[in-house]
Amino acid sequence: MASRSVEWIRRIPICRVAPPSSIITLNILYTNRAPSIINWLNTYANQPVRLGFDTEHRPQFQKGQPRPPTALLQLATPAGEVLLLPGFQLNRTEWAQVQPVLERVLNNRDIWKVGVGVLSDVKLLIEDWGLNVGHDCGCVDIGDMVKKLVGWTPPPPRPPGVANPNKRKAKEGKHSSPISTPIIIDVEEYSSLGRAGPAASLAIVANSHSSTTIKQPLALPQPPKRSFALRTLTMEYLEVHMSKKAQMSNWERHPLTEEMIEYAAIDAWAGVAVLNAVEGEFQKKQHFENEVLRQWGHAVAAKGKKRKAPPAGE
Numbered sequence: 001m002a003s004r005s006v007e008w009i010r011r012i013p014i015c016r017v018a019p020p021s022s023i024i025t026l027n028i029l030y031t032n033r034a035p036s037i038i039n040w041l042n043t044y045a046n047q048p049v050r051l052g053f054d055t056e057h058r059p060q061f062q063k064g065q066p067r068p069p070t071a072l073l074q075l076a077t078p079a080g081e082v083l084l085l086p087g088f089q090l091n092r093t094e095w096a097q098v099q100p101v102l103e104r105v106l107n108n109r110d111i112w113k114v115g116v117g118v119l120s121d122v123k124l125l126i127e128d129w130g131l132n133v134g135h136d137c138g139c140v141d142i143g144d145m146v147k148k149l150v151g152w153t154p155p156p157p158r159p160p161g162v163a164n165p166n167k168r169k170a171k172e173g174k175h176s177s178p179i180s181t182p183i184i185i186d187v188e189e190y191s192s193l194g195r196a197g198p199a200a201s202l203a204i205v206a207n208s209h210s211s212t213t214i215k216q217p218l219a220l221p222q223p224p225k226r227s228f229a230l231r232t233l234t235m236e237y238l239e240v241h242m243s244k245k246a247q248m249s250n251w252e253r254h255p256l257t258e259e260m261i262e263y264a265a266i267d268a269w270a271g272v273a274v275l276n277a278v279e280g281e282f283q284k285k286q287h288f289e290n291e292v293l294r295q296w297g298h299a300v301a302a303k304g305k306k307r308k309a310p311p312a313g314e
Contacts, residue, residue, distance in 0.1 A: 008029075011027055012026050026080040026265050027081050030255075030261050031085075032254075034090065034097045038097060038101050041083070041098075041105050042101060043081075048111065050078060050111075052078075052271040053074070053114060053122075054264070054271065055074065055125060056074070057070050070087070070125050070128040071251040072086050072251050073087060073125065075105075076268035078272050082269060084264055084265065086256070087129050088252070089254050103133055106133045109136070109137060109138035112139075115141070115230070116142055116229065116271060117141065119141065122135065122139060141295060142275050143229075143233070144295060146233060230267070231244065234273075238274060238277060242267070242270060
């Protein structure tokens with residue numbers, strides 16, 4: 001049975017939290033009507049443009065159950081034009097009209113699909129919606145871009161016998177265990193790996209000849225965590241707070257609530273807006289473009305035609 005037809009058009013303002021304050025308006029189109037969807041997609045199908053990209057699916061609370069399929073696709077321009085496409089809410093005739101246009105947009109590498117974890121979302125979209133889309137389709141992961149920008153590297157592994165200080169501490173005496181072999185840690189070598197904090201803060205109790213117990217977890221100081229989640233990046237580079245209130249909603253419901261629509265629209269727009277914000281922080285434009293090409297797994301050929309980046313404002 002086909003879902004009832006719905007078309008929701010709304011303008012919502014997004015206010016920056018820090019001065020100088022500015023207001024960005026998102027023009028949201030949420031619909032399962034094929035003509036409206038095709039018209040939106042055709043606006044950008046044949047031009048180089050950057051589109052914020054995200055998907056939503058119903059949350060899964062029970063382990064071992066099948067993964068819920070992708071319920072919603074969100075596309076957004078930096079200027080704030082947003083399309084929310086509930087794929088399973090289109091009947092077969094309408095989907096047959098929308099699918100080839102959507103595939104043309106997704107397969108066009110001149111149309112950047114920007115977000116966090118975009119390639120994974122595309123793969124699930126191919127599997128769930130039966131789209132004929134190649135994995136080399138112009139995906140740009142903004143989380144990876146920012147990691148490159150700030151020079152982030154994963155923290156080194158903890159040496160054997162060093163507890164994770166982020167885990168909850170065991171109660172004293174209840175879960176303590178005897179140490180049968182000595183634990184030797186070269187503090188200077190460990191500090192050189194990027195760990196912060198003075199050696200005096202180490203809590204080490206070791207004895208190979210007695211049943212001495214660890215009454216305090218053996219731990220080394222940890223550097224502050226660095227999050228590259230879209231919500232964190234949006235606050236850091238755009239000064240826009242993204243509410244997570246609607247994140248665990250049932251995205252298969254029809255129609256979506258107004259709160260869910262606004263959440264989904266901001267989620268898609270934020271990715272491409274952050275990309276445009278960090279682009280200026282790269283020392284050279286060439287550096288920026290090469291990083292995008294690196295994500296695609298393609299080196300710039302010496303004699304080949306260089307692919308230009310879509311304009312930031314599009």
